[in-house]
Every structure is written in structure tokens, then in C-alpha cells.
Amino acid sequence: MADRRAERSAMRRHRTWRTVLVGVLVLALAGGVGWAVGWSDLLALDAREVSVTGEGTTVDVERVRDVALAPAGTPLVRVDTAGMREEILGLRGVKDVDVVRSWPHGLDVRLTARVPVAAVPDEDGFVLLDDEAVRVGRTAEAPARLPVIAVPLDDASSGALTSALAVVAALPPGLAKRVDEVSARTRDDVETVLRDGVSVRWGGREELDLKVEVVRTLREVADDAVVIDVSSPHMPVTR
Structure with a gap:
């Protein structure tokens, strides 16, 4: 009986340590992924992968591109697309705009231009x-x-x-x-x-x-x- 109890106790300790080890590995993996996504250059915005469409004839496309390219090198997940949208909406000729992340390194700026009538x-x-x-x-x-x-x-x-x-x-x-x-x-x-x-x-x-x-x-x-x-x-x- 004493041997059986000792065996069961050892098994419980083994399961406990295994659970702790798995938890530590999961946390380490999550931390590594979080760092890679949010802080490293692995998924950073690449200026070559920024596209601007729908400019029409009334929008100053270069100014739009200047706004879109400003965060180049910033991890894509941390690019403030809402703030970028508001800034672009303030430019002449822009009626509406959608700013969409294009993983892993891009940004799609889809303009609706104002049309003179x-x-x-x-x-x-x-x-x-x-x-x-x-x-x-x-x-x-x-x-x-x-x-x-x-x-x-x-x-x-x-x-x-x-x-x-x-x-x-x-x-x-x-x-x-x-x-x-x-x-x-x-x-x-x-x-x-x-x-x-x-x-x-x-x-x-x-x-x-x-x-x-x-x-x-x-x-x-x-x-x-x-x-x-x-x-x-x-x-x-x-x-």
C-alpha cells in the first residue's frame, strides 16, 4: 500500500510539473509571437507595399501617399489606421477613404474622390x-x-x-x-x-x-x- 501511495504521489507531481512546463512554454511562445508582431521588423509596414486607388481627378495623390507612408517601418499591427483615415479625409478632394491592412507588410488606401458637378x-x-x-x-x-x-x-x-x-x-x-x-x-x-x-x-x-x-x-x-x-x-x- 505504501508503495502504491508513493507511486500515485509521484505521478501527481509529474503531471503538475508537466502542466507548469507546458504553461511556461505557452507563455513564452505567446510572448515571442507578441514581440514579433508588435515590436519587431518581421511584420513592419513596407513602403513598397502601400497602394492608393480611386484618386480620380480632384485628389492630390502625393499628399495621400505622404500620409500613408509616414509610419513605414512600424509594425503593421501598431499602424493607426483610424487616425490615418481622419487625416486623409481632411485632404482636398477626398470624399471617403478606407485604410485596410494588407498582411504581412502592406496597406491598401481606397479613396472615394469628390467629383465636380x-x-x-x-x-x-x-x-x-x-x-x-x-x-x-x-x-x-x-x-x-x-x-x-x-x-x-x-x-x-x-x-x-x-x-x-x-x-x-x-x-x-x-x-x-x-x-x-x-x-x-x-x-x-x-x-x-x-x-x-x-x-x-x-x-x-x-x-x-x-x-x-x-x-x-x-x-x-x-x-x-x-x-x-x-x-x-x-x-x-x-x-
């Missing part, structure tokens, strides 16, 4: 605006492919400019390229003049999808109309 005249030429009235550029001459909005840039209180931009942004490409000029005295009084001289009175920015369809239909069935009024799209008027 209209030009607004000012004392130095023309300011290019996107559909949210954000300034994305400037030209000395009226751009050939963008409509000109005859609304002051500082006329924010009336909402006329934002309504005019909303109408322009809602136009399908085939109709948008025919717009020559846009005007609005108030947010509910947007009017476009097409290159063939037809005037389209849109009213406000409500039900724009329906208004666009009504205009397209009336352009086909009333091709001699010089004025198309869809301010009330359920009761349009032509003359």
Missing part, C-alpha cells in the same frame, strides 16, 4: 463644386463639360445653391451634358437651360428621380416645347 463664377474665375457644395478645384474659364450655376457662392442661407447642385447631380449623363446654365433664386426655384434653348423648371430637390423621368418623357413626346415645368411632377406643364 458644376462650376460657380466668382471674381477670379470659376469654382468647381461637388454635389455637397464642397470646393474641389478652380478654373479661369468656364469648363466645357460642366454646367454653370448662376448662384453666389456665399448664398448659403437661402439653400438655392445646394438645391441647384442636387438637381445637377441627379441628372443622367445624357441629360447632364446638355445643360448649359443653372439658376435658382430660392431652394424651390431651380431652373436649367439646355444647350438647345429649352428651359426646365425643376422647383425644389424633392422627387428628383420622378422629375427626371418626366422630363425625359416630355422631351420625346413634346419635342417642340421650349419650357418644361416639372416643379409639380404629377402635373407637369409644357409650352
